[in-house]
Every structure is written in C-alpha cells, then in structure tokens.
Amino acid sequence: MSTVEHSVVTAVQEVAVKAREASYDLAVATRTVKDAALLAMADALLASTDSILAGNAEDVARAEANGTSPNIIDRLRLDPERLEGMAQGLRDVAGLPDPVGEVVRGSTLANGLELRQVRVPFGVIGMIYEARPNVTVDAAGICLKSGNAVLLRGSSNARSSNAAIVEALRGAVVASGLPADAVQMVPGETHDSVKALMRARGLVDLLIPRGGAGLINSVVTESIVPVIETGVGNCHVYVDAAADLEKALAIVMNSKTQRNSVCNAAESLLVHEDVASEFLPRVVEALQGAGVTIHGDEHFADFDGVLPVTEEDYAEEFLAARIAAKVVVDVEEAIAHVRRYSSGHTDAIVTEDMAASRRFVAAVDSAAVAVNASTRFTDGGEFGFGAEIGISTQKLHARGPMGLPEMTSTKYVVVGDGHVR
Incomplete structure (x- = not known):
C-alpha cells in the first residue's frame, strides 16, 4: 500500500x-x-x-x-x-x-x-x-x-x-x-x-x-x-420461447429505460431463437424509439442503427442508454451466457413455461433472479426494506438489497x- x-x-x-x-x-x-x-x-x-x-x-x-x-x-x-x-x-x-x-x-x-x-x-x-x-x-x-x-x-x-x-x-x-x-x-x-x-x-x-x-x-x-x-450490475433479461411477448416487451423496456443509470437496469438482452423473428422487430423499434443504442449479434444485423456487439459489450455495465443483445438457441445457452458475463446482481427470465423458469432460477447464481418481472425491482424500497444501504453481490453475511x-x-x-x- x-x-x-x-x-x-x-x-x-x-x-x-x-x-x-x-x-x-x-x-x-x-x-x-x-x-x-x-x-x-x-x-x-x-x-x-x-x-x-x-x-x-x-x-x-x-x-x-x-x-x-x-x-x-x-x-x-x-x-x-x-x-x-x-x-x-x-x-x-x-x-x-x-x-x-x-x-x-x-x-x-x-x-x-x-x-x-x-x-x-x-x-x-x-x-x-x-x-x-x-x-x-x-x-x-x-x-x-x-x-x-x-x-x-x-x-x-x-x-x-x-x-x-x-x-x-x-x-x-x-x-x-x-x-x-x-x-x-x-x-x-x-x-x-x-x-x-x-x-x-x-x-x-x-x-x-x-x-x-x-x-x-x-x-x-x-x-x-x-x-x-x-453491486456492479450487469443485469440480463432472457426472453424464452414460451414468453408472453407483450409481457416481455414491457419488462425489457422497464428494465432498460425506466432509469438506465442505476445498477439494477438491464444491460443485456437474450432472446430465444424460436421467438426472435417476431420479437426482434418489436423490441428494436421500442428500444430505439426510447433512445437506446443496441449492440447486437448477427441476428440484429439487418436492423438500421444496430451496432455489432463485442465481448466487451457483453461484459460491460453501461449505466447508459445502451444494451447488448443476442439470440440464443435455448434456455441452457441463456444460462451459460449469464454465468459468463453476469455480475451476480439481478437476472430475469420471461416465460410461461414453469420448467424453464425453475431451471433458470436454480442455475443462475445471482443475488436476485426475477421471473416475469423487471430487474428494476431489486431495490430495498421495492422489497419493503425501507431505504437500502446497498445491494450486496457477495455471498458472505449479506446478499442482495x-x-x-x-x-x-x-x-x-x-x-x-x-x-x-
């Protein structure tokens, strides 16, 4: 020292x-x-x-x-x-x-x-x-x-x-x-x-x-x-094959745009390939309409204004109107991506498939895991704790808000x- x-x-x-x-x-x-x-x-x-x-x-x-x-x-x-x-x-x-x-x-x-x-x-x-x-x-x-x-x-x-x-x-x-x-x-x-x-x-x-x-x-x-x-908050929202896409769009938008400079804002979006053709045009239009810059993989390449995503983008806590986006083949690839890049703060799945939600909740090791809810709820006030002193992403003594x-x-x-x- x-x-x-x-x-x-x-x-x-x-x-x-x-x-x-x-x-x-x-x-x-x-x-x-x-x-x-x-x-x-x-x-x-x-x-x-x-x-x-x-x-x-x-x-x-x-x-x-x-x-x-x-x-x-x-x-x-x-x-x-x-x-x-x-x-x-x-x-x-x-x-x-x-x-x-x-x-x-x-x-x-x-x-x-x-x-x-x-x-x-x-x-x-x-x-x-x-x-x-x-x-x-x-x-x-x-x-x-x-x-x-x-x-x-x-x-x-x-x-x-x-x-x-x-x-x-x-x-x-x-x-x-x-x-x-x-x-x-x-x-x-x-x-x-x-x-x-x-x-x-x-x-x-x-x-x-x-x-x-x-x-x-x-x-x-x-x-x-x-x-x-x-908590550094590299938070993810995964839209599953069995997601209600209306719910999914609302959850993604709230997670990313309700306030993007905070640790519980979503920084990465994962979309199951089975719903990508229907969901991607809707979510790209909504995010860009809210002023969010999308860093997307090859599935997003045909959309105007989308930037190519990098490894650094997947790992970054933007704290800004930017989001990394990727299409995955199944819930297991989504889990693997979250395990690699998540900061362990909050990660969410949107799905009507109980087996998929149980698998995601069990396999994702973060302080908070949300099912069909915005990442923005990970907050002491929202959890009913009153004003929080911070959100712990470690595992000893205290974890979460x-x-x-x-x-x-x-x-x-x-x-x-x-x-x-």
Whole structure:
C-alpha cells in the first residue's frame, strides 16, 4: 500500500474515535428514541431544502464544467421531489421493526443453560461512495436505526451537497438526544482520506463501497477493514420461447429505460431463437424509439442503427442508454451466457413455461433472479426494506438489497443458575 500523509491519517482516526464513542450510546438506545431521531432527520432534511439544493447546484455546475458524464450527473442532481423521496425513506425506516435485540435462535440446553443468539450493531460503519447524495441520507438512517455510527466518505464532486445534508442530519440527531457524532463526514477530499479509512481497522468495523467497478474493486482489494462488496450490475433479461411477448416487451423496456443509470437496469438482452423473428422487430423499434443504442449479434444485423456487439459489450455495465443483445438457441445457452458475463446482481427470465423458469432460477447464481418481472425491482424500497444501504453481490453475511438486519451482527447470551463446566 502507498504511503498516506500522517495528518490525514490522524484526522480520519479522530472522527473514527468519535464515532466509536457515539456507537456506545446508539447500541443501547431504545427504538422510541431512534425512531424519533429518524423522523426529526426527515423533517430537518426538508427544512434545509434551500441550502441543500444550493450546495447541489454548485456540485452539478462543477461536474458539468469538468465534462462529467450525463449518467453521473443524473445520480448527482437533486430536486425537491428527490429530497422528499429521501425524507420519506427515513420515515419508512422509522416504521420498520428494530433489528437490535431480535432473537435469531434460542434453546434450553440439556444441562439447563438458556442460550439465545441475538442481533447487535456492528458499531462503526464506513461508507465510501460516488456522486449520489441520497446515499448520505440512506446510510445515515439505516445505520442509526440499526444502532451503528456511520462515517460518510462521499466523492469530492458531491461535497457541497453532502456537507449541507450532514449538517441538517446532525442537528436533528442532537435535538433527539443522541450524539451528533453518530453521523459524520470523513475529512479530506483526496484519495488519502479513503486510504486512511480503509486502514482504520479496530476503529471501523465494516466498510461498504457504493459506486462503479473501479471504486468497489479498489476498496475490496486494498482495505484491511472488513468489506461488504456491493453491486456492479450487469443485469440480463432472457426472453424464452414460451414468453408472453407483450409481457416481455414491457419488462425489457422497464428494465432498460425506466432509469438506465442505476445498477439494477438491464444491460443485456437474450432472446430465444424460436421467438426472435417476431420479437426482434418489436423490441428494436421500442428500444430505439426510447433512445437506446443496441449492440447486437448477427441476428440484429439487418436492423438500421444496430451496432455489432463485442465481448466487451457483453461484459460491460453501461449505466447508459445502451444494451447488448443476442439470440440464443435455448434456455441452457441463456444460462451459460449469464454465468459468463453476469455480475451476480439481478437476472430475469420471461416465460410461461414453469420448467424453464425453475431451471433458470436454480442455475443462475445471482443475488436476485426475477421471473416475469423487471430487474428494476431489486431495490430495498421495492422489497419493503425501507431505504437500502446497498445491494450486496457477495455471498458472505449479506446478499442482495441490504436493509436493517444486514447491518447487524449477532452475539450469544448464555443464562445459567450457577452452572459450571
């Protein structure tokens, strides 16, 4: 690992120590107190609309001047409607059960000892994320409800938005009787502060990266703090021979075009050869009509405007109005393609054939597998978890949309009556 400036390490460790102290109060806070804080945070967010939008306007203008891609600017941009959605996410989390203290399992042993495995907070969670100010709110809310202090390290191109948001949230936390340091921004705008956070083992219990493949891979490979890997989304929609083509068209269009800059948007389309002659003209017309550029195999070559597909296209998370497309001979070829190129986020099959759907669901090893439904449903809010903190594509501890239970660990409580071994 490269050397990190000592002053940066010291500054990051200072906020981590404050977070650790705050985590002790959060761990024993009642649900009533935490829910009141969440509701106050939602109100404070909306009360600070003017200052937050002013900061966001600075960030957007700076991003545009730097030639930032439109899909990143779309994630960065806030408006009153998006702020209301962020506030509602906090209210939704307040309405969810408190995971802390939940008994995962329990029993009375043969010797009379009472054994319970209960959920407990991790302690201090660090978030490293790119230009999405909504993550600042979601992470703060979910961490607080699950009894964790949070250290927020957003990207420098969202610094004004995040600063205004965190100021509002911290004020609400204090007014609710909880420590302000339950929610903190990590100081520093260079990558050194990220490196310092990744090395704060013992002060930070868990890191969650959210962003593109480069950011996630960097954190996973360089961090000595445990990491939950979140979702790069190379998502597929497979239209089977037994698909209802009206359903298929609606699902493809929603998966790709409802919002194409997010990780649960479809990036690849697979079509069974038996329905290709009927479905391809319809889906090409619809996608191109929505401004989507199609990178297709030889079966798409006769359609105007379709570009030849490459291996790189099949493997890419476009996060843009582009999609890779291929005709396959059967469900097995579709499964093989998904296994080769999928990032393990969300993959979907459209079919009325139960055997085909069962085969696809069993064989595709992704965090979410959809049958006759859009890939866009893989989302904590849509799953009823409230605001999510990320979508895990790994297999240990948490997988898929991560809500409150995923932000806890467990401990065993052993109750005896003078028992000795």
